Amino acid sequence: MVSRQADYKELLGILRQAQLVHEYRARADDDLSAALYKNLIGGSRDIESVRHLARQVAATEATVLVNGESGTGKEVVARCVHELSARREQPFVPLNCGAIPAELLESELFGHEKGAFTGALSARKGRFEIAQGGTLFLDEIGDMPLDMQVKLLRVLQERTFERVGSHKPISTDVRVIAATHRNLEQMVAEGSFRMDLFFRLNVFPIEISPLRDRVADIPLLIDSFIGRLEREQGRSLRLSDCAVAALVRYHWPGNVRELFNLLERMAILYPDRLVKWSELPEKFRPNxxxxxxxxxxxxxxxxxxxxxxxxxxxxxxxxxxxxxxxxxxxxxxxxxxxxxxxxxxxxxxxxxxxxxxxxxxxxxxxxxxxxxxxxx
Missing domain, CATH: 1.10.10.60 (Homeodomain-like)
Incomplete structure (x- = not known):
């Protein structure tokens, strides 16, 4: 589909990058390559590097550690690695380590037997069992308590675990991809993250840059969002040249997630028409x-x-x-x-x-x- 936002792409000087992405798509020798470009949107060197690394590591069984600020798309990178790997027909199971209370995290990861603790009315599989043969994505690994880090390290080393309330070992065949917005090396120095677990996870690091460092990707991300909006909801959104220029100048502390949230809001407020610079929220138009x-x-x-x-x-x-x-x-x-x-x-x-x-x-x-x- 020819983008209806081509004018502002050209205004912002990134059309050549978009053309390169399109040309690479056309040369892709399989559907997986196309999927990689469909999910990791952008034509900047940073995103090209992430795509390259994802393809390289996907063919192996190496543990991957994705580093990046909140909202940059760390789970998107993890899903791309999974989809490009030999495990793509098996489950991709995400778990946000920072969103689960510490006392429940062990049960979430390894499952539990009936009666293992108050409220355990039946046996339950954990994420390692659910992800058997596939990929387990551990988001915000830096928020994992130290006692759980020890147990995770043991599973990564021995490839076995026990459910809570059981002593029966269960073998696991799972690829682990972890992600964090924290500086794990600094946490190791401070004693809040285990050095041995860090080295076990950091076999193949992938760094995804914040959106403010790859502003050339913003028009492509906008175009991608609008295309998805039209396909999934039958709605549309258009932005004026000045509106897009203002978004390129914004510093995006919430990264891609913040950009997509703004576009969603604009699509609700101004459906199926051109959004002017003056209609953007005030913080996006300081100049x-x-x-x-x-x-x-x-x-x-x-x-x-x-x-x-x-x-x-x-x-x-x-x-x-x-x-x-x-x-x-x-x-x-x-x-x-x-x-x-x-x-x-x-x-x-x-x-x-x-x-x-x-x-x-x-x-x-x-x-x-x-x-x-x-x-x-």
Whole structure:
């Protein structure tokens, strides 16, 4: 499907990355490669690196530790590793270690027998049994109490465990992928996380960057969300160029989760229509003067172009039109780039061109920033 948000992608200078992703998809030799790009959205180098690492480790049985801030998509990475692995036909079982009370975590992981504790009215399988043959995803592993860390380490080493209230060993064939937003090495130094468990989990680390460090992915994430909204709910959402530019400038402490929550809210408030910059929540538009300045600058510049064009006259002897127009075009592009400090997206806006069109014209006319000509 051709994105209806193509204009703002070009404005923000990431269309080339999107094209690279599309080209790689087209070259994918199996459905798994396509699934990898479908789930790990983005064209930045950081996301490309995560995809590469996920493919590399998926073919092995190595334990994986995914590091990243809350909301960056650590479970998405874990699911991609599982889907690319030989275990993909078996269960993927997630467990948030920070969301389970410490006294119940052992039962959640290993299960319990009837009567093992007050309220244990029947025997129950734990996550290790449920995930047999598949992948167990332990999210927020840094929140696991020390006494449970010891028991988890034993399972990873011996591949056996016992249900709570039983002494009968149960063999397990499970791949463990852990994730955390904490600095586990620092926790080891502080004594709040076991060193031996850290080394057992950190066989193959994957770091996923915060959204503020890969802002080129934001338009692609927006496009992905809108596509899912249309497919699953029959609703739509559109954002103006300035609205998207404002979202790119925001620092996103809640990362992708915060972005998707905002888009969900905008889709409810402004269904099936264009959302303007002024309609974003106030914290997403702190630079009002900047956006007003850009709008005014664009209008003034285009008015000057119209005035200059109306004052031109054909000389009595005539002109060679093609090189004359080419020189005018080259001069105006150079002036627009100078005015915008050689920010191509802003210069393209001044000229009412798509960014990629201006890039192609710069290549055609060999237009370079002055410092680049001397190699300085």
């Amino acid at each position: 009002q003067e900047l956006f007003e300045e850009q709008v005014n600058e664009t209008a003034q510049w285009q008015e000057q172009l119209r005035a200059a064009a109306s004052s031109m006259e054909l000389p009595p002897e005539g002109i060679d039109l093609k090189p004359h127009l080419a020189e005018i075009e080259r001069r105006l592009m150079t002036e627009a780039l100078d005015r915008s400090d050689w920010v191509v997206a802003r210069a393209a806006k001044l000229l009412n061109l798509q960014r990629t069109t201006l890039v192609e014209k710069m290549r055609k006319f060999a237009i370079q920033r002055p410092g680049e000509l001397t190699g300085s």
